[in-house]
Every structure is written in C-alpha cells, then in structure tokens.
Amino acid sequence: MTFTLTEAEAAASVPADLLDADFYAFQHLLTDREQSALRDIRAFLDTEVRPFADDLWERAESPRHLVPRIAELGLYGNGFAETRRFENSNVFRGWVALEIARADPSLATFIGVHSGLAMTSISVGGSAEQKAEWLPRLGAGELVAAFGLTEPGHGSDTARGLETTAERRGDHWVLNGAKRWIGNGAFADLVVIWARDVADDQVKGFLVRTPAVGFSASKIERKQSLRGVENADILMTDLVVPERDRLQHIDGFRDLAVVLRLTRAEVAWQGLGVAVGAYEAALAYAKARIQFGKPIASFQLVQQKLAVALSNITASIALSVRVSQMQDEGIQRDHHSAMAKAFVSARVRETVALCREICGGNGIQLGGESQVDGIPPGYGVARYFADAEAVYTFEGTYDMNTLIVGRAITGIAAFT
Structure with missing residues (x-):
C-alpha cells in the first residue's frame, strides 16, 4: 500500500513561520520578540544575500557592501549590553547564526569573526574604557574587526606553542611574529592579536589599529572552502602597540x-x-x-x-x-x-x-x-x-x- 500526502496536507505539516528543516519546531522556544526579529533577518537574507552568495563565493570576495545593512538589523553585538537592540537569549543568537549560514556560510564567518571572536574578546578582556571606545563602533559597523590567534606553525597547540611575542617597553609594547588564516584580516580596521609576553610567558591580547607601521596583511588565495571569507597572512615586525590598547583583563591563556x-x-x-x-x-x-x-x-x-x-x-x-x-x-x-x-x-x-x-x-x-x-x-x-x-x-x-x-x-x- 502506498501512502501519499496531498499538497495541502504536506504544507500544513510544517508551520508557515518555520524552516522545513526545523522538524520539531525548536524555533518556537524563542520569545515572540525573538521570533519576530528572526523573521526579519530571514527575509533580509533570502532577498539580499542568498541570490548573490554563489557569485561572491566564486569571486572569493567578502560581502563588505552588506556591512551597513547588517548593522542596521542589529546582527553585530547581539550579546553585549553596549550594542544589543533588545534583551535576547543565547538560543536566539544561535538561531541567528544558523540563519546567516543557511544563506551564506562565508557571511556567517565574516560576522562570527567580527561580532563573535573580536567583540567577545573586548567584552571579556577589555576595560570599561575599551568597551566604551570599541563596542559601539563595531556594533554600528563603522569598523571591521579580525581575530589573530592561529599561526603558521601553531593551530591546535596555541595554548603552549604561541610564538608571537610581546615585549613591554615603557608605555608601549613591541610585537613580533606571524598569524595565518585570519578571517577579515585582509581588510580589517582593528585586529585582536594574541601574543606571549616575553617577561612572564603569559598570553596577552592587543588591539591593533590598522594600517600600522610594522604590520602587513596579505590575502590567502586559491582557497576551496569559505571562499567568501578573505583570510590573511599577517606579519608583525617591531609593531608598536600602546599599553592603553592591551586588553586589560587578559592575564593568560x-x-x-x-x-x-x-x-x-x-x-x-x-x-x-x-x-x-x-x-x-x-x-x-x-x-x-x-x-x-x-x-x-x-x-x-x-x-x-x-x-x-x-x-x-x-x-x-x-x-x-x-x-x-x-x-x-x-x-x-x-x-x-x-x-x-x-x-x-x-x-x-x-x-x-x-x-x-x-x-x-x-x-x-x-x-x-x-x-x-x-x-x-x-x-x-x-x-x-x-x-x-x-x-x-x-x-x-x-x-x-x-x-x-x-x-x-x-x-x-x-x-x-
């Protein structure tokens, strides 16, 4: 015996506001305000991102033209008191990440590096002054941020093997070393660099404003995955960073x-x-x-x-x-x-x-x-x-x- 659903029955099996892939209706765990925001985000992604994602991927270009619209929708800094549009949950922020990657995984990584890794570094490790200076500007999309941890010779073992060094000299630090696979690094205005303090051997974080003397970034070419993310090789040679741009609450890995x-x-x-x-x-x-x-x-x-x-x-x-x-x-x-x-x-x-x-x-x-x-x-x-x-x-x-x-x-x- 063959069982066949009519088109109407099949359509009714999934509520109209849910993705077909949300088989157990997990989205309904969100508050009404969160679901409304998610629908607006989905509409933006379906009309302004998905239709062009393949072309950007093939050209290996990040969707930098979308930065103002992304900021307008509040997609940067959803988790931070300084930048969020409304009180929301980590479950909501997870759904937002899913929706963005559903449209374009490269865009999700672009935002994840900027809003997730870089802004979270400042939120977790920054002083009150650093948070006030940077988080609103990053949340508004005025600047693009990157996160520099991985090195040419160190990925999984960065906790022990980090080779980039930082040396304190009076009221500034001197950084030397290299980073690799740094998302957004080819064009970022602000790069969070992780380096090992030569004095106490502890990992510390630094906010590097670009362009800067002693800092160079070159786009990694010929990638075959996440081509819409402009990863970079970064080289630092006697790069001077003022003490005020060291993340003040980072004291080790x-x-x-x-x-x-x-x-x-x-x-x-x-x-x-x-x-x-x-x-x-x-x-x-x-x-x-x-x-x-x-x-x-x-x-x-x-x-x-x-x-x-x-x-x-x-x-x-x-x-x-x-x-x-x-x-x-x-x-x-x-x-x-x-x-x-x-x-x-x-x-x-x-x-x-x-x-x-x-x-x-x-x-x-x-x-x-x-x-x-x-x-x-x-x-x-x-x-x-x-x-x-x-x-x-x-x-x-x-x-x-x-x-x-x-x-x-x-x-x-x-x-x-």
Whole structure:
C-alpha cells in the first residue's frame, strides 16, 4: 500500500513561520520578540544575500557592501549590553547564526569573526574604557574587526606553542611574529592579536589599529572552502602597540579560553546553517529533477538520504539549543561547547555529502540562474559541500574537541 500526502496536507505539516528543516519546531522556544526579529533577518537574507552568495563565493570576495545593512538589523553585538537592540537569549543568537549560514556560510564567518571572536574578546578582556571606545563602533559597523590567534606553525597547540611575542617597553609594547588564516584580516580596521609576553610567558591580547607601521596583511588565495571569507597572512615586525590598547583583563591563556568557549557554541549553530542550506537545496532539487518519468523525490533511496540528513539536523539542533540554554543559565563549560562543536560538525559533513549525492553530477556546480532539464535555479549544494570542510576544522578541530570531552569524562588529559 502506498501512502501519499496531498499538497495541502504536506504544507500544513510544517508551520508557515518555520524552516522545513526545523522538524520539531525548536524555533518556537524563542520569545515572540525573538521570533519576530528572526523573521526579519530571514527575509533580509533570502532577498539580499542568498541570490548573490554563489557569485561572491566564486569571486572569493567578502560581502563588505552588506556591512551597513547588517548593522542596521542589529546582527553585530547581539550579546553585549553596549550594542544589543533588545534583551535576547543565547538560543536566539544561535538561531541567528544558523540563519546567516543557511544563506551564506562565508557571511556567517565574516560576522562570527567580527561580532563573535573580536567583540567577545573586548567584552571579556577589555576595560570599561575599551568597551566604551570599541563596542559601539563595531556594533554600528563603522569598523571591521579580525581575530589573530592561529599561526603558521601553531593551530591546535596555541595554548603552549604561541610564538608571537610581546615585549613591554615603557608605555608601549613591541610585537613580533606571524598569524595565518585570519578571517577579515585582509581588510580589517582593528585586529585582536594574541601574543606571549616575553617577561612572564603569559598570553596577552592587543588591539591593533590598522594600517600600522610594522604590520602587513596579505590575502590567502586559491582557497576551496569559505571562499567568501578573505583570510590573511599577517606579519608583525617591531609593531608598536600602546599599553592603553592591551586588553586589560587578559592575564593568560585561561582568559582567552573563556572567549573560545563562548564562541565555539555559536560555531556549532553556524555548522547547522550549512547543513540546513544543503538540505533545502537537495530537497528542492529532488522534487524538481525528473528521472524515469517522475521526480527523484519519489524514489525510496532518495527519501532515505533526506531522512538521514533531516535526522542529523534535528539531533544537532537539540544539542545546540541545550548548550545555548546552559550559557543562559551560566552553567556551560568548555566540554559542553566542545561536544556540540564536534558532534554537529561531524553530522554536517555527513549531511552535505548526502545532499550532494542526491543532486548527482549537478551537485558539483554552483547554482545557476536558469532551469535546465529539471534543475531548479540556485540549487547550489556544491558551495555548502565545500564550506562544510572549513567548519569541521576551525574553532577547534574535531579531534581536539573530542579530547576536551574525553578529559571531562575521564579526568585524564590525552592531548599529547
């Protein structure tokens, strides 16, 4: 016996205000004010971002022209008292990250670096004066910020291996070293640089205003993931930074770890957006693509792939929602956000592969503007498929995050 839903029944199975991928209606956990804001953000992304994301990705350009609109919608600094438009939860901020990545993972990373890593560094480590000077300007989009931690020779081991040095000389510091894979670094007005104090061997944070003598940034070319993020190699040679631009409440890597814990949970939400974008594209393709005289969505194996993809997304939303709730409750710890980032990024990787497979050979091409042989315009699974690889790696690799969880389980560190 074959069971078939009518179009009306299928449409009624998902409330109109929910994404198709929100199978358990998690969005309804948000307040009415948060849901209203989320709908406005979704409308902006669907009309002003998604239609142009493939083209920017192919040209390897960041959407800098969107900075004023992003600021106008309040997408910068949602979590900070100095810049947020209204009282909101970490769950809401997670949903915003999902929605942005659903439209364009590169834009989500652009905002995540600026508003997440850089602004959080100032919020966590800055003095009252530094917060007052920088957070409103960054929240208004007057400046673009970057976050400089990773080095050419150090990624996972930055806690012990950071080579960039800072030497105090009177009322200023002299920085020497190199950074790599710095998102927004090719054009940022303000770069948060992490360096090791030669006097006490502790990691400290510095606000570097660009351009500056002794500071150079060059765009990393020929990337095959998150091409819309203009990552940079940064070189600092006797770069002078005044003491007033040292983050006054950062006294070691433990303080930096607070920043990473807070942002890592949001990266899990970004990964979810990548999976949701791929799922939506694959579902649209499956309904439109005709083979053997009928849509491939009617084939059992295609439906099985869609069901696995949606199950991955649903489980990942549940985990991410709870981690964000724990942030709101003040009980989230490093291992909680590490588990979320590791689990979600692994499920994202599986999901985008299934979605690419559903689209067959057409799944390796960026979305087009016209419909050919049943291919819906703008299907674009290829972009999500490629971008998932960067999400799997940044903000702590899968291996490093699982080791953080393993340490919490056993009480034994197994990093080396």
